[in-house]
Amino acid sequence: MSAAADSFLERAPLExxxxxxxxxxxxxxxxxxxxxxxxxxxxxxxxFFAFTTVAERKxxxxxxNRLGPNRAGLPKFSxxxxxxxxxxFGLSQPFADAVKALTKEDIVPAAADKVLxxxxxxxxxxxxxxxxxxxxxxxxxxxxxxxxALLYFFAAGSASELAIFMAGWSSRNKYSLLAAMRxxxxxxxxxxxxxxxxxxxxxxxxTLSTSAIVQAQGAWTFGVLPHxxxxxxxxxxGFIIFLISALAESNRSPFDLPEAESELVAxxxxxxxxxxxxxxxMAEYFGLTALSGLGVTVFLGGWQAPCELLYWVPSxxxxxxxxxxxxxxxxxxRGTLLRLRIDQLTRLSWQFLVPLALLNVGNAAFWALTAxxxxxxxxxxxxxxxxxxxxxxxxxxxxxxAGYAPRTYRYAP
Amino acid sequence: MTPLHLCLLISTALFCIGLFGALARxxxxxxxxxxxxxxxxxxxxxxxxxxxxxxxxxANGMIFVLFSIAVAAAEAAVGLALxxxxxxxxxxxxxxxxxxxxx
Amino acid sequence: MTAALLLIAVLMLGSAAAAMLRRNLIHSAxxxxxxxxxxxxxxxxxxxxxxxxxxxxxxxxxVSMVVLFAVxxxxxxxEADLPIEPATVTRTASAFAVAASLAAVIGSAVATARFPAxxxxxxxxxVKQIGLELMxxxxxxxxIVGIVLTVALIGATVIASNDKKRDPExxx
Amino acid sequence: xxxxxxxxxxxxTAKNFLGSYHDPARMVTVEYPEQPTVLPEAYRxxxxxxxxxxxxxxxTLRCVSCQICEKExxxxxxxxxxxKDKKPDATGKPQLYPLTFNIDISVCMSCQICVxxxxxxxxxxxxxxxxxxxxxxxxxxxxxxxxxxxxSYYHDIHPAEAAEVDxxxxxxxxxxxxxxxxxxxxxxxxxxxxxxxTPKPSDGPTEASAKGGTAA
Numbered sequence: 001m002s003a004a005a006d007s008f009l010e011r012a013p014l015e016x017x018x019x020x021x022x023x024x025x026x027x028x029x030x031x032x033x034x035x036x037x038x039x040x041x042x043x044x045x046x047x048f049f050a051f052t053t054v055a056e057r058k059x060x061x062x063x064x065n066r067l068g069p070n071r072a073g074l075p076k077f078s079x080x081x082x083x084x085x086x087x088x089f090g091l092s093q094p095f096a097d098a099v100k101a102l103t104k105e106d107i108v109p110a111a112a113d114k115v116l117x118x119x120x121x122x123x124x125x126x127x128x129x130x131x132x133x134x135x136x137x138x139x140x141x142x143x144x145x146x147x148x149a150l151l152y153f154f155a156a157g158s159a160s161e162l163a164i165f166m167a168g169w170s171s172r173n174k175y176s177l178l179a180a181m182r183x184x185x186x187x188x189x190x191x192x193x194x195x196x197x198x199x200x201x202x203x204x205x206x207t208l209s210t211s212a213i214v215q216a217q218g219a220w221t222f223g224v225l226p227h228x229x230x231x232x233x234x235x236x237x238g239f240i241i242f243l244i245s246a247l248a249e250s251n252r253s254p255f256d257l258p259e260a261e262s263e264l265v266a267x268x269x270x271x272x273x274x275x276x277x278x279x280x281x282m283a284e285y286f287g288l289t290a291l292s293g294l295g296v297t298v299f300l301g302g303w304q305a306p307c308e309l310l311y312w313v314p315s316x317x318x319x320x321x322x323x324x325x326x327x328x329x330x331x332x333x334r335g336t337l338l339r340l341r342i343d344q345l346t347r348l349s350w351q352f353l354v355p356l357a358l359l360n361v362g363n364a365a366f367w368a369l370t371a372x373x374x375x376x377x378x379x380x381x382x383x384x385x386x387x388x389x390x391x392x393x394x395x396x397x398x399x400x401x402a403g404y405a406p407r408t409y410r411y412a413p
Numbered sequence: 414m415t416p417l418h419l420c421l422l423i424s425t426a427l428f429c430i431g432l433f434g435a436l437a438r439x440x441x442x443x444x445x446x447x448x449x450x451x452x453x454x455x456x457x458x459x460x461x462x463x464x465x466x467x468x469x470x471x472a473n474g475m476i477f478v479l480f481s482i483a484v485a486a487a488e489a490a491v492g493l494a495l496x497x498x499x500x501x502x503x504x505x506x507x508x509x510x511x512x513x514x515x516x
Numbered sequence: 517m518t519a520a521l522l523l524i525a526v527l528m529l530g531s532a533a534a535a536m537l538r539r540n541l542i543h544s545a546x547x548x549x550x551x552x553x554x555x556x557x558x559x560x561x562x563x564x565x566x567x568x569x570x571x572x573x574x575x576x577x578x579v580s581m582v583v584l585f586a587v588x589x590x591x592x593x594x595e596a597d598l599p600i601e602p603a604t605v606t607r608t609a610s611a612f613a614v615a616a617s618l619a620a621v622i623g624s625a626v627a628t629a630r631f632p633a634x635x636x637x638x639x640x641x642x643v644k645q646i647g648l649e650l651m652x653x654x655x656x657x658x659x660i661v662g663i664v665l666t667v668a669l670i671g672a673t674v675i676a677s678n679d680k681k682r683d684p685e686x687x688x
Numbered sequence: 689x690x691x692x693x694x695x696x697x698x699x700x701t702a703k704n705f706l707g708s709y710h711d712p713a714r715m716v717t718v719e720y721p722e723q724p725t726v727l728p729e730a731y732r733x734x735x736x737x738x739x740x741x742x743x744x745x746x747x748t749l750r751c752v753s754c755q756i757c758e759k760e761x762x763x764x765x766x767x768x769x770x771x772k773d774k775k776p777d778a779t780g781k782p783q784l785y786p787l788t789f790n791i792d793i794s795v796c797m798s799c800q801i802c803v804x805x806x807x808x809x810x811x812x813x814x815x816x817x818x819x820x821x822x823x824x825x826x827x828x829x830x831x832x833x834x835x836x837x838x839x840s841y842y843h844d845i846h847p848a849e850a851a852e853v854d855x856x857x858x859x860x861x862x863x864x865x866x867x868x869x870x871x872x873x874x875x876x877x878x879x880x881x882x883x884x885x886t887p888k889p890s891d892g893p894t895e896a897s898a899k900g901g902t903a904a
């Protein structure tokens with residue numbers, strides 16, 4: 001096992017960085033060490049963002065029996081054979097979009113607060129990128145090893161709320177301001193269940209450090225059943241709550257009220273165009289990726305392999321694979337569910353997610369207290385823990401849906 | 414001058430800025446924010462004394478700041494709720510005009 | 517080290533002073549967020565990671581939101597940020613005098629004070645240590661803070677909520 | 689149970705996703721430039737002029753430059769200049785013809801009024817919609833040469849309508865020929881009857897009504 005941990009592939013990114021650092025003159029080495037990490041994260045997740053957008057559009061298309069973008073290929077002057085040049089499966093779509101966004105006119109409303117109007121997209125991108133600093137991408141790949149990493153993650157993530165407010169207020173547009181207020185109400189409502197859903201993991205792993213949380217999930221029963229937190233009753237409940245809150249935190253469908261174009265034009269983005277709009281768009285995807293990365297780290301075992309036999313596969317590949325699966329899940333949900341109304345949205349958070357998440361913290365405490373139970377007691381432990389999840393879910397679910405007849409749809413089975 | 418002196422001077426300056434704001438502005442929200450600044454200045458002192466005090470191994474200074482932050486958050490929430498309640502009665506949040514005791 | 521501290525201090529104090537002088541309430545609130553972030557940077561500088569992140573989470577994430585909501589909910593019009601009328605000039609001047617004299621008193625006191633020598637090494641306070649101390653030694657205080665926060669939350673909701681009966685039509 | 693609807697919905701979209709790869713019947717997208725769309729027969733876009741003979745389009749335009757369409761066109765996108773001389777048309781009758789016939793299709797609103805008012809079935813609606821050009825002023829101003837298209841083309845794009853028009857025109861021509869014949873016979877009869885001084889008052893009105901019928 002330690003041989004696998006030290007294998008060449010596992011160490012390759014670090015070796016590459018060290019090799020690049022020693023090429024530079026000595027006085028620059030201490031800073032370039034960090035700069036290279038930053039550049040690597042930016043490059044990897046910048047490209048990841050680009051291809052997430054095209055993957056999202058293609059996947060959404062397929063979910064709705066459409067083709068999705070498949071046109072943007074290479075420019076005409078390229079010397080590649082025709083059939084490659086022609087379409088390339090639309091993979092160069094994000095680059096075409098980037099060129100379009102960059103060359104568009106940047107319009108600032110005359111009455112806008114110019115400074116804040118400019119600062120908002122910068123702040124939102126900056127802080128959403130900062131959250132990547134504490135995600136362990138691989139066994140040896142974590143940009144900053146922090147003791148209070150989870151707290152850092154949520155602290156950096158909370159700044160995006162400010163940016164949305166700045167964008168909405170500085171536009172001097174009633175739609176923007178209304179949308180910003182709605183977005184804030186949504187983000188504040190869902191920050192609570194988001195953090196509460198992670199607290200059980202902190203409780204059981206007894207650490208706030210992301211790399212230590214991943215370490216705590218690194219074992220297998222019989223070599224095939226990974227000890228990821230999602231495979232425990234409280235972990236599963238926490239994961240579901242985390243998924244719902246992460247969807248809401250990243251303003252994605254079905255919680256995309258802040259940008260509900262049919263109600264609010266385009267929300268706080270109404271007065272943004274060109275590159276600034278692209279920055280907001282980018283920040284949204286960075287936020288989504290970071291939250292997915294956190295979900296992978298906290299619940300899905302981070303860079304751990306799913307079974308012992310596959311331990312030799314480099315850890316960062318596992319992380320990226322799980323991250324892609326998470327994002328595909330988000331896209332799938334987006335392609336399926338309808339947008340909620342604002343009162344339904346806040347009700348879902350305060351009456352459903354928060355109580356369940358609070359109970360889940362108690363559930364995790366029970367789990368941590370009964371860590372010594374074994375044999376048949378283990379079964380009791382699982383049964384009790386599952387009951388703490390399922391019974392409140394059924395009770396709250398029944399009370400929430402009381403008074404509604406089952407819906408019927410004319411065009412759906 | 415030791416770093417501790419510097420930290421204390423900085424916190425003094427922050428405290429006095431907060432005091433000035435609380436005294437000079439007539440908008441209730443700004444008064445509340447000035448008080449928040451003063452609380453922050455006190456927190457800076459706690460951290461400075463913890464960092465440069467005789468016994469940094471004990472985390473008392475940090476824990477005190479954590480409690481202080483929690484209480485400040487509660488204060489802000491209640492204070493702003495009061496402001497909204499006052500506004501609902503008077504349609505105004507200027508301090509000079511909040512002269513009527515009966516709502 | 518000192519240069520970094522001075523930079524943080526300039527950011528923190530500058531934005532705080534600007535916040536207290538601006539006419540525009542929203543600008544004031546946002547500048548105060550910058551100031552609070554500066555305080556968090558100071559905590560980071562001093563090695564109190566956990567407190568710094570808690571500061572950002574609570575102040576930049578929560579208090580600022582409450583403040584901005586309050587500003588927007590209580591603002592009648594854009595004229596609300598008109599210049600202060602002449603009557604408050606004396607008030608500003610006296611406030612400045614009070615603040616400045618207090619600054620002078622505390623400043624001189626601090627400048628002449630002598631403190632025991634600090635330990636050279638930055639103290640390493642892990643999150644685990646803080647957690648253990650919070651739960652063991654300060655357990656009662658933690659409980660009381662929890663109760664205070666809960667009471668404050670409920671109180672704030674009760675104070676700010678409208679007394680009018682909800683229209684039953686509103687319920688979905 | 690709360691949430692069962694969500695799972696059902698997710699199953700539906702998952703089925704769509706998988707089905708989109710192995711069931712081409714699900715996909716409704718038409719990949720346009722490669723896969724041409726089949727336009728409905730009643731589709732119309734911009735007007736064109738019908739000529740009888742593809743070999744000599746300018747010589748056999750049905751248009752007699754009566755300028756009704758020019759006057760009726762709501763956005764006034766038609767410009768016609770009459771010829772000075774006359775040329776025989778398909779029936780051999782000497783008619784005026786358009787020296788200039790311009791339609792500005794950047795102004796045209798495809799209302800089809802020109803088609804409806806034309807007494808000679810000379811202007812019809814086209815189906816060509818890929819008219820984009822790089823010059824938006826001269827490029828979109830179609831001249832007589834660009835507008836003239838043979839009758840066979842009309843049959844290609846609107847078969848039913850064209851057949852109906854041809855039938856009607858043929859009937860009219862036949863009627864006109866018969867009238868002409870009848871007129872010639874009447875003339876001959878009149879010439880023969882010149883010997884007898886009986887007047888024939890019904891001749892003039894008959895000819896007038898025949899003309900009216902042709903025009904309608």
